[in-house]
Amino acid sequence: MTSIPYAIPRRRARHAVARRFEAAGPLTYLFLILVVLGSIFPLYWSLVVASHTNAAVYAYPPKLLPGGNLFHNIHRLFNAGIVNVDFAKALANSAIVSTVVTVSVVFFSALAGFAFAKLDFRGRKLLFVLVLATLFVPVQLGLIPLYIEMKHFGWLDNIKAVIAPNLVTAFGVFLMRQYIVGAVPSELVAAARVDGCNTWRVFWHVVMPAVRPIAAVLGLLTFMMSWNDYLWPYIVLNARNPTVQVAVSDIATVAYVPDYSLILTGCFVSILPLLAVFLLLGRQIIGGIMQGAIKG
Amino acid sequence: MKVERTAVLTVPRTRRRLLRRLDSRVSPYLFVTPFFVIFGIFGLFPLVYTGWISLTDRNLLNPVSHFIGLQNYTQLIHDSYFWNAVENTFGIWFLSTVPQLALALVIAHVLNTKLHARTFFRMAVLLPQVTSLVAVALIFTQMFGHDYGFVNWVLGLVGIHHVYWEAGRLSSWVALSVMVMWRWTGYNALIYLAAMQAIPEELYEAAAVDGARRWRQFVHVTVPMLRPTIIFTVIISTIGGLQLFTEPYLFQPNVSGGTGGSGRQYQTIVMYLYEKFLGSSQFKFGYASAIAWCLVLLIGVFALVNYLIVGRIRSAEA
């Protein structure tokens, strides 16, 4: 957790790999393909179940190929009379929550990260140690007082209760600080100041453009985390105004008769947005995780 | 022109300097304030306040609560359901973490070669991480069904009798571990991969000179060099694993109501906390808070223990 510089010597590393190892053999590929199948299969399986009727779920031996019922099931999913959950609203709620949280986390993390990386002020070290400490404190265990707080604010059953506690993360501040240390030359900051910029302008004109790559990564990870969050939304929201995770779990837990084709349709639909993002930006996400790993 | 400008600027210069000093003094604090304020209100304060609530008999149904000292904690120490939950949590953690990290190391090692379709493999390995916990839990629950589940069908093909995954203690732990492993192995593999690529070339060259083959290089160079990263992943998985909730909570969701099976065979600590908090009609906030604090303590101690154990990797190698 100490200060290995953030920017990793990527080119050298790749070069080294190329020299170090000969091309992978067929056994390697076989192993990897098995791993890939294992990764994909449960998702494929959810599609299979989601595209059949519930009766087919109890077929034995199980049906292994997708059926033709997917759109019918999706149709049922969005029919509040059938599932008792407003799934469209759930998707909208999740989109709002994840977007607001992502924008806020990225912005405030960059702001604080910049201060910790490039500004001189009394107590900087101490405050940053505080940030580091909270990285490893499971703050989500404060959920009982948090629930009482939300009750006090009158925010129960309101997505404000899901947004507010997630507006900042220690991880984001830490990530930004590490990146800015390496990616924003102090000379540039000084030059901007000579040019007459005040601190805010330095942040906006110099730092923000420079952190764009890491901001994208932090944004993606935050969005994913926020979209997939379950326990806290489950505690403060109800079936009439849920996030998508709460909605899916409600479909699964509420009915006396679990309709697995419907439940897994819900799962499948809830995964789709992130799946799309992942397919479009997977390279960046991987880059982000791997870069983040180095500094750990 | 130059003269003109200076003349214009002379008057407000002192004010400007003042402003600038103010800016450099105050701005840093303004920049870090949002984080600390929001974090304080919604992160730190609740955690500390949990400590206070744990010393009271606070209950959602009672308007007034009383200070009762350490009574919740003494009760908790004698609560067999709590220790049962601790045992389950550690059991599932162990079953999921050890094979997960070992497999992640192997996958990383394999990915760290000259590969065709490198990005494809990396993305495929990371795919489960994108899937939400809720979806993972529900999909796997269906797959682990007793009479009509996919897993039992496959086992049936090789002549193994149907396993009632949810009912047994060990079998439910295994099923839940598989869920955790599936979601996190690829993620850890990529972290290891990143760390592997940062290992200096010279070490491998030296090993190669000593005649070490690839596997031996892996054991004698790669693993020791990854020690900090392994420690990092173990600690992260400790923090995450001890807070396991979603998968077991949604395992057979239509029956259990959060007790983790009829014999509480897979009730984790956070599930028990939730049961006392909102999951049953008891609403014992004080007691649940005591559970929360004990969990924080457990996580701290256990993360430290893991740090020390994993820290021995190198000493064993040396």
Place this chain on the structure above:
Amino acid sequence: MNGSTTSRRRRKATAAVIAVAAMVTAVCFVASSATAAHRDAITLTVDVFGDFGYKDLYAQYQQSHPGITIKEDTEQYAPHHTALAQHLATGAGADDIEAIEVGYIAQFAAQPQNFVDLRQYGASDLKSRYPAWKYDQAVSSNGSVIGLGTDVGSLGICYRTDLFKKAGLPTDPATLGKMWPTWSKFLAVGQQFQSKIGANGPKFIDSGSNLYNAIIAQANPAYYNAQGKVIAASNPKIKGAWDTTMQAISMGLDKGLSAFSNDWNTGFKKGTFATVTCPAWMMGYIQGQAPATKGKWNIAPVPGGGGSWGGSFLTVTKQSQHPAEAADLVKFLTSPASELYVFQHTGNLPSEIPVLTSKAVQSFTNPFFSGAPVGKIFAGSALALKPQVLGPHQGDYQTAASNAIQRVEQKKQSANASWQQFLTDVQNVGG
């Protein structure tokens, strides 16, 4: 150059302001979208558990009351009541109308401050419709009426005639009723069944907890005595029900499914068990679960005489913005015509005397259950019913008992150890 920098700075500053403003708007939008729930028309929300069979009735009511929209939420039995307690305590989140099952009615009748007193809306005039005990269960100690009765859960035994025939047993309800006047005779018939069918075939009963709950339903007192004291540990009737259940398990008659689980649901379709203890509401459940088994079922009288398992109430919460309209809907849904409709279409047994004695109910037969005179069987035992003393944690004890039975079924604990743990659980719930 100076000028252009300034303007660029200004532009960027403007951009910053816009960005912040956008964020603030986003937050405000979130805030307002959640609070601005005003509508001209009224939406009434009804929170039930399982299937109350109200869908058609809502449509009917909405048609005759323009401007009113009804939304139903449904949950599982135990979580429904837990969430209700939570919503009442936090003062937010409860629906206009909340259904409460008999196992929990005492708990909620003890907090009349959270419910609208239905006497304001003429509940007292309806008292004569109900058996006195049914009406009184929803009356608080301060006299306010928090709910009106929907159904009662009188008992029968639902059985598969095809499997009985295979086992060489009679399939006629009356004969069977004579064969099992008591629960021990019932198990004896089970033994006969199992020895013919074999240990690997379908089992005689579905689930130990269903057997147990039916026996408990006939006991009075059960978990509470008349003074409201918990007597679960000392009441021989509880231990008796437990022992009978354990006997069924050890005789190998029990399929060991946990009620309302997946495998239990599937069991109806696949015929993996021959009998289910049947409160009236179970009929609707079986028909919904296994429509293809139509005609294979029949219903016989329950061993041990009448008993009530289940039955519910509709209440209006104080959180309702439209108590008058909600109360009117409650009165509609619990009206004799509605109760009759639900009985005929879903199976839940009416709780009102005029309905129970009506020709429509008495002569009602159900083709799904081989044309069994279900009206006569269930209404008869409902009218003869003597109510059980209830207490606030009734439902929790029932859950604890089901878990205890399952532990034995799944061979995780011996019968004795499980019983001891059940007693501890009962104590913990109380404390």
